[in-house]
């Protein structure tokens with residue numbers, strides 16, 4: 512099959528698949544019609560700055576709080592965002608708590624990589640590849656001799672002070688991000704599924720130092736990975752067939768809701 516994919520690209524990402532799974536019509540507006548809605552990106556911009564601070568720590572095993580504050584200040588000034596001091600203090604609290612938290616959660620952890628780029632063949636698909644960036648990979652020894660290791664694929668998320676509720680923690684669509692990253696990680700590097708753990712780590716805004724980091728391990732066995740890969744195939748098939756059904760139950764957080772682009 513050599514016809515161009517409707518998005519004009521030969522890759523799909525988790526974010527694209529997840530948008531499609533929430534509402535196929537929303538996927539069409541965002542990824543085919545490429546209609547951009549102005550949104551408030553303050554949380555996303557904070558998340559990017561915090562990610563950099565975390566990466567910096569993981570690579571060097573030492574914190575550079577000044578670099579984080581400077582980066583955040585630069586963004587806040589350029590975008591004219593309010594209340595820099597509060598946002599900065601949230602980030603500093605999380606970063607300051609990170610070293611001790613990492614050492615207790617992942618004793619003897621070793622850094623493997625950050626922002627690992629994936630661009631891999633999708634099983635049973637000959638035109639489109641899966642593309643993504645894995646936030647962080649570390650490993651921990653399973654014995655004193657350090658001859659056996661467990662690898663962890665981690666995705667950092669920023670969240671409000673309460674973190675994620677039970678529904679979000681068990682939402683298969685949310686968890687599919689890690690199912691897919693693990694599946695493609697194994698496609699590249701091999702390894703046994705049981706030797707590779709997956710987790711979201713929440714950095715909570717406005718929480719005290721002792722409570723600002725939440726560990727959400729995600730059980731990602733072969734069946735979960737297979738199911739997530741099936742979702743990707745379904746998405747590609749449906750988009751090729753130009754089936755763009757609206758999901759009126761997904762409108763609450765949709766940027767196209769109540770705009771000229773979607774009258775429902």
Ligand code: SF4
Nearest residue numbers: 534537757762765773
């Ligand atoms: S407003 Fe609702 S139906 Fe329209 S694109 Fe968004 S989620 Fe889909």
